[in-house]
Structures are given as C-alpha cells and as structure tokens.
Amino acid sequence: MGFVVEPDEAQEWIAADVRNAEVLFPYLNGEDLNSRPDSSSSRWVIDFNDWDEARAARYRLPYKRAAELVRPERQRKKPDGSYVLRNPLPERWWQYAEKRPAMRNAIADLGEVLVLAQVSNTAQPVFIPNGTVPSHKLVVFASDSRALLTCLASSVHYVWARKYSGAMKNDLSYSPSDVFLTLPQPTTTRRMEQIGAVLDEERREIMLRRNLGLTKIYNLVHDSRIVDDKDVERLRAIHVEIDDATVEAYGWDDIQLDHGFHSYRQNERWTVGAAARIEIVDRLLEENLRRAGTADQARIGSPSGMTQEGGDRLFN
Template sequence: MVAGITASLDPASRVAGNPEKLSANAKLSFQGSIVLGLGFTMEPADAEKLIAHDARNSDVLFPYLNGQDLNSDPNCAASRWVINFHDWTEDRAKAYHACYEHVLREVKPERATKSKDIATWPWWRYWRSRSELYGEIAGLQRVVVLTRVSKTVMPVMVPTGQVFSDAVVVFATGDTAMLALLSSAPHYWWAKSRGSSMKTDLRYTPSDVFETFPLPKLTQELRHLGDRLDTFRRDVMLARQTGLTKTYNLVFDENCTDKDIEELRAIHRAIDEATVRAYDWEDRIEAVGGLDHGFHQVGRETRYTIGPAAQREILDSLLELNHERYAEEVAQGLHDKKKGAGKPQADEGTLF
C-alpha cells in the first residue's frame, strides 16, 4: 500500500512539509575557501623552491585540493599549491617577501578589474577564507570531504594541513563511521532530493543537505565498514590508477563483474544495511520488500543502489525524523530567532 499517487504517477510521500536545519548538525559541514584569484596558486615544484629558499614560507604555502583532484586523482591528492595569508594584515603578509610579491604581481591586477566589492577587498586575502572551517578541523589529522558538484556524491578521507577549494565540501570529523554514513544510499537519496542539479550532476549544498539530515547513532559497525571502504577503495584506485569518477563508473556498470568492483559493491551493500540498523528501521524496510540492491535508474544514468520502494520509505522516514528532531530542538530553545540562531557568519558569503 502507498499513501497515494502523484500527478506524475509516482507514489505519494506519507510525510508533508520541508525539512528544517538542525542545531545538532551545525558547524559540521562547510564549503571550502573561495580564493578568487588563480594567481594565488602555483605548481608544487614552485612551492618547494620557495620553501627551500626560506623555510618560513611553509607558514603560507599549502596543497590546494579542488573538486577535480578529488574526482580524478587516484590518491585524491592536490595537483597544485596555494599561498594563504589567512586573515592577516598586509604588513604581516609582507614579512613573507617572495610570496607577497607573487600575489602582488599575479592577484592584485586581476582583482582590480572586478566589481567594487571585490576590487576594494584586501587583495592579499581570499574572498572567503572560511576561517570557521579551519578552526573546527585544527586538531584533526584527517577529515571527510566530497566534491560539491558531482555524479558520484562519494566522500573520501583526506589529510588536513591543506587549503580546500570552494568546489569541496568538508565535514569537520575524522570519524570513519561518518565516512560510511555519508557513503550510504540513505544519505545519497537525501542529497538527491534536497540538493540542486547542474546538468546531470548533483550540487551538494551543506545548508540544504547535511544541516537538515538527521543523523543516527554512529555505531562501531559503521566505523568498521568506513575503515574497510577507505582502505579497500584506495587500493582499488591505486591499482587501477583511476579516480573516484572512473572507479564508480565501473561500480554503476552492470556489465562490470571484476572481482574488486564486486567487492566494492558488497561493501556499499553492507554500509546501507548497517545504516538502516543504526536508525533502527529494519522493520519498516522489511515491510517494503527490503533494500532491493541493484542497478536502478537515476534520471538518465544507472546507479548501483537501493530500489524505489526502499528509497521512498527512507526519504519519508528521514523527513519524519527531521521534523521530530527539530521539534525537540525548538522545545529546548535552540531555535530562538531573537538570539540570532541560524544567522550566517560573516565569513559565509559567496559570489552567487
């Protein structure tokens, strides 16, 4: 039985309304830095020369991880480095003479041609540095990240100590249980229903997707599977010399029966099952015929994922849980608008 049929002949959801942002998810997900100036970046060899010339330059030179690196590099490693003067004054930046001169030469003239807001912004700084992001991850060795616009919507673990571009979403945790959760079908279908699209890709907006996503208990089972996914997938990508996109093109291709790809599918099945257990939703999933893993249509693409009935049940259950959690937070006074709850920080602006 379904709640009804929509005008498009799809089964209707049993839950009405939109999800709300949850205080429990605040300060956990961030868009990376909006650098606004290719002149900040350079080849790794050039950065190495600057550091070799003056070791202090390591204070302001970092690997620069962008979305293309995450999608295409087998190590998910940065292909370029970047100068970062943080939120410093110009006088402090000048102390790093070679890097300052590089930005003066390569960035300042470009910024001067932009709109008034940009042209008058301190040209030695990023347009949006995302200082809150780097403050939240300062004590972590690794974090979970995903490409903001992609078809795969698959997170990976990467080291901290680098600058993340605005094409990367960063989750302020090194917990592999979170890696597993964000790799699950429940999270993918929530993102699919709450994010926007760019051509055939999904645009992941932290405020719309993650901040509304009600989290289950992060169990040891999820943590174990996150470890397994991280280790095994990295080995597959390195052995094949493929990035996330090409690797998951094989995962989603029903004609590919290679042993390593079959194992990767098995890990994702186990993650989905563990996620359902973490939410304590086994009975409701069983009632709709189980998760029904297979090659299912997603728009014009095929994806190895859970079946349509399970998708609907999980989306309804997540929305119900979001409403329940939000009501609890309201009762606790966590969404008192008079206290400025939910207002963006000064560093959260964008160009869009």
C-alpha cells in the same frame, strides 16, 4: 587564481627560503579529488590566512606573486575612482576573499577531514590531510569519524541529497544547507565505525593499485556489464554493508533495500531499489518531524523558555 602556484615552482620557492613552506599548501579542487587515484592536489596555493600585510611581505616570493597577479585585480577602479570590488578586498588584497575562519577553527585539531566534491555524479566523501587548502567547490565536514563517512557514503544520504540538491546536467550539485543540515543523522554505532574504516582503507588501496580516481572506479561499480572484477564486486559488497549499517542505526531493519542495478535519474546505478528510496525519504521526513516535536516540547518544559541540553540540535 593569482594565488595558485604550480608544484615545481612551489618547491623552488621553498628551496630558496624554507620559511615559504609556512605559506604554501597543497590546493585541492573537485576535479583533483575525483580524478586522481590518491585524491591529492595537482597544484599549490599561497595562503596568508588573516595576516596583516607587513607579516605577509616577509615571505618575499609568495608576496611578490600575489602583488603582481592579485593586487591589480583586487584594486580595479570605476570611473569615479571608487573600487570595483567590495570591501575589504581592495584593502586586504593579499588575503583570500573568503578565508573561512569558522571552518579553520573547526578543523584545527584534526589530522584529516572529510570532503565531498560539490558537483559530482559520484557524490562520495573522502578523507584528506588537514593542511590541504580546499577550493570553494569542495564541501568540508569538520570530522575524522569513520561513522560519519559511512553515513555520507550511504544510499540514505544520497537519496536525500538527490531530493534536496540541484543538478548540473545530470551531476549532483550538493548544497550543505539543504542536505547535510537537514539530514536527521542516526546515533552512530560501532558497526558504522568499522565499515567506514573498511571503505576508507580498501577503496584507497584499490584506487592506488589500479591507478583510478573516484569517478572512474565508481563508473565501474555502477556498470552492470562488469561482472568478473573482484575489486568492483568487493566495493559493491562494502556499499551493501554501508547501507545495512546505516539503516540499522536508524532502527529501520524492516526496509527491504533491494540492492542491485536500478535506473535512477536517467542513470543506471548500483543502489537500493525504487521502493526503498521512497521509503527512506518518507522516514527521514517523519524523523525530522519527530525531532522537531521533541525540541518544541523541551522549549515548553524549560523554565526559562530555552531549549534543554541537546534540544536545539534539531538535525544532529
């Protein structure tokens, strides 16, 4: 938290030296993502990335703040004189503990990225501008695809996440390795791209106009007492289309989704019916087995024993 700066102070630092804008960025956490109507950050953060200390020190005010608040914490010592924290934290105290270089490289050429609050009852992905620094409680998907937004906003993804992620109280605690990396994604379609764009644009407009964040707007969506609200009815209809487009992409047009208000994990939600949820999970498991078998056959058939092109991507 020693890196975190209030917005007014960040602007003062930039006014004092315009170069400070090179190391000050909006800092987004899960609470901001789900509670603010524009899903924007409420604070800023000092980010020296992987720079050496001499380069970081050129930015006097941000460096001074980190030296005052971060260095003492990072360089605490045990009675024997050794550092309390693991290497390289004490030696490179001006850098984040986890800089996530792979993530930074993956999103470098994107104007925006998809993010999801790791702990949330809403469990809805949102696009944010690249250049925002995500907290460790946000899951970042290196994509600006509206089709991927459709997939991740769908009931298919939600029931898979509920099955393979943990929970905090009754909120989903999303595990990317257990959910996203094991979800056999469908081949994306134009319909998925189109309805993903509709969700992004219309949901954003409704939230801003009504001054409601993701959590509050979806509380209305999932409340069966809300019956004469055009915005809520529109969001429900969009999510029906999201689910229809997703199951169509899998080739599962025969599943009766039975959208409506259903009891799910001790909550009432606007979602697909219980039978549809069971069928979706069963078919996803079957699809994983099918793809695993295809990958095994590709390895066997390859003269070098290596997987043929695309075969090593078991879970797209």
